[in-house]
Amino acid sequence: MKLERHTPIFVAGHRGLAGSAIVRELQRREIGRLLLRTRSELDLTDVGAVERFFENEKPAVVVIAAAKVGGIQANDSLPGDFLFQNLQIQNNLIDASRRHRVGKLLFLGSSCVYPKQCPQPMKEDHLLTGPVETTSQWYAVAKLAGIKLCQAYRRQHGCDFITAMPASLYGPNDNFDPKASHVLPAMIRRFYEAKAAGLDEVVCWGTGSPLREFLHADDFARGCLLLLESYSDEQIINMGSGEEVSIRVLAEMTARAVGFEGRIRWDTSKPDGTPRKFLDGSRLFSLGWKPCIPLEQGLAEAARGFKP
Ligand SMILES: NC(=O)c1ccc[n+]([C@@H]2O[C@H](COP(=O)([O-])OP(=O)(O)OC[C@H]3O[C@@H](n4cnc5c(N)ncnc54)[C@H](OP(=O)(O)O)[C@@H]3O)[C@@H](O)[C@H]2O)c1
Numbered sequence: 001m002k003l004e005r006h007t008p009i010f011v012a013g014h015r016g017l018a019g020s021a022i023v024r025e026l027q028r029r030e031i032g033r034l035l036l037r038t039r040s041e042l043d044l045t046d047v048g049a050v051e052r053f054f055e056n057e058k059p060a061v062v063v064i065a066a067a068k069v070g071g072i073q074a075n076d077s078l079p080g081d082f083l084f085q086n087l088q089i090q091n092n093l094i095d096a097s098r099r100h101r102v103g104k105l106l107f108l109g110s111s112c113v114y115p116k117q118c119p120q121p122m123k124e125d126h127l128l129t130g131p132v133e134t135t136s137q138w139y140a141v142a143k144l145a146g147i148k149l150c151q152a153y154r155r156q157h158g159c160d161f162i163t164a165m166p167a168s169l170y171g172p173n174d175n176f177d178p179k180a181s182h183v184l185p186a187m188i189r190r191f192y193e194a195k196a197a198g199l200d201e202v203v204c205w206g207t208g209s210p211l212r213e214f215l216h217a218d219d220f221a222r223g224c225l226l227l228l229e230s231y232s233d234e235q236i237i238n239m240g241s242g243e244e245v246s247i248r249v250l251a252e253m254t255a256r257a258v259g260f261e262g263r264i265r266w267d268t269s270k271p272d273g274t275p276r277k278f279l280d281g282s283r284l285f286s287l288g289w290k291p292c293i294p295l296e297q298g299l300a301e302a303a304r305g306f307k308p
Contacts, residue, residue, distance in 0.1 A: 001104040001160065003031045003061065003229055010035040010059035012044060012093060013066030018108060018166070020173040021217035022063055022224050029225070035059055045088040054096040061228060062097050062105045064090060064146075070180040072135045072273075079138040086142035094149050098159050104228055105161040107150050109236060111213070111277050112136045113143045113165065121280035124165070124236050133274065151234045160232050164224065167240040167279050170302050171217030184214060187251060188303050191260040196308070200262040202255070205270035208248030213278050215241045216298040219291035226289050240279030241291045253296055257303035 003009070009032035013019035026032045035057050042053055044066050068078075068085040075082055090107065097105045114122045115130030127147070132140040150161035174185045181189070187204075194202045223239045231237060245253075251264050 001061065001228060001232075003225070005030060006033055007031070007061060008033045008035055008057065008059045009061040009063070010057065011063045011065060012037075012089075013064070015173065016065055016069070017169055017171060017174050017217055018220065019063070019065030021169075021171060021221035022065060024172075025218070025221035025225055031225070032061070044092055045085055047088075047092050050092040050096050054100040058100065059097075060103045062093060062102050063224065063228070064093050064105070064107045066093075067108070068139075069175070071182050071186065074180045075136045075139055082138040083142050086139060087145060090142070090146040091149070094146065094153065094161065097161070098153050098157055103160060105150065105159070106224060106228055107146050107161065107163045109143050109147055109163050109165040110139075111165060111167055111238075111240075111279055113140045113147070114277075116274065120276045121240075121278040122238070123280045124238055124283065127236060147236055154234050162227060162231055162233065163236040164227055165236050165238045165279065166220050166223075167213040167215045167277075169215055169217050169220055171298060172302075172305055173217075174302060174305070176306055183212065183247070184250070184254075184299070184302070185306070187254045188258060188299075188306050189308075191251075191254050191258045192303070192306055192308060194262065195258055195260040201265055202251075202260065202262060203265045203267050204247070204251050205267055206247065206272035207268050208246060208251060208266050210247050210272050210274065211244040211276045211278065212247065212250065213240050213242075213244050214250075214295055214298075215239065215291060216293035216295075219293050223284060223289045223291075226287060227284075230287060237283055238279040238281050239284055239289075240281040241295075242281050242285070243295070244276070244278050245295060253299050254303065257296075257300045258306075
């Protein structure tokens with residue numbers, strides 16, 4: 001779909017990591033008449049409020065970057081919230097978009113939706129070929145339902161609803177809350193606090209050997225705009241950086257980024273987690289997108305953005 005300066009675009013979750021990056025990219029390219037609402041202005045779990053918003057504002061494009069998001073601890077301790085709120089938010093937005101004939105909708109999945117024992121790199125076809133990781137199953141099941149609802153509405157109603165599957169994102173407006181953050185912001189906080197307290201050692205869980213893939217939010221946002229403009233298919237599409245980094249190297253990079261000069265000790269009595277979570281990004285690469293922010297550079301900027 002061609003995005004014009006006057007196209008009414010609703011970015012749900014525009015203050016979050018993913019949503020704010022999409023808004024920055026739209027503004028940078030001077031695309032779209034942006035429809036933005038904070039949670040207090042529009043609670044997306046409220047079906048009536050969502051309906052009134054669509055009735056009044058008539059968005060032509062909807063990006064669902066609103067969700068209840070968090071790390072392993074948050075997922076594990078609030079399973080009901082993760083399942084129910086995510087189902088509500090996405091059901092309300094996807095169904096309102098169908099009824100109000102939205103021209104394009106982008107839903108965001110996540111690499112944790114793939115099976116726990118997924119072959120690596122993970123291809124789009126691997127979805128639903130095995131059980132998901134148990135700690136994040138509530139979030140994953142909601143995401144799977146959202147992916148399927150987009151596909152079902154495309155088949156049954158001809159809706160141009162698509163799903164992207166991004167790797168772990170990082171960048172401006174990341175969540176540093178220790179109870180809800182992902183690995184990279186959690187590490188920035190830990191090393192920052194160790195430096196501030198004058199500690200000479202930081203203890204990290206496991207061996208440091210698991211490999212992870214990180215994507216800067218600005219690269220992600222460029223990918224989302226490309227998909228909104230040029231991708232129209234039932235099949236989900238991966239969005240990864242194409243580069244893996246071990247948790248050990250990530251910890252060393254983080255220490256450098258925050259200026260922590262002490263020792264990093266690996267507590268091998270603690271679990272490592274999934275050894276590898278690497279997306280096969282070849283389908284999106286073939287559309288002409290490629291990430292351009294190197295991890296070390298993006299990480300240094302993210303560390304500077306951390307406010308204790
Ligand atoms: N971060 C990643 O590594 C990653 C990776 C792959 C996919 N994704 C996907 O990207 C999407 C956004 O993730 P994120 O990391 O940007 O999350 P985030 O920073 O936590 O942002 C989520 C946004 O959703 C809003 N929101 C949540 N519940 C709401 C409600 N009931 N009503 C209105 N707004 C609500 C939040 O508003 P408040 O600010 O008011 O809380 C926040 O602005 C999610 O679908 C996630 O699965 C993220």
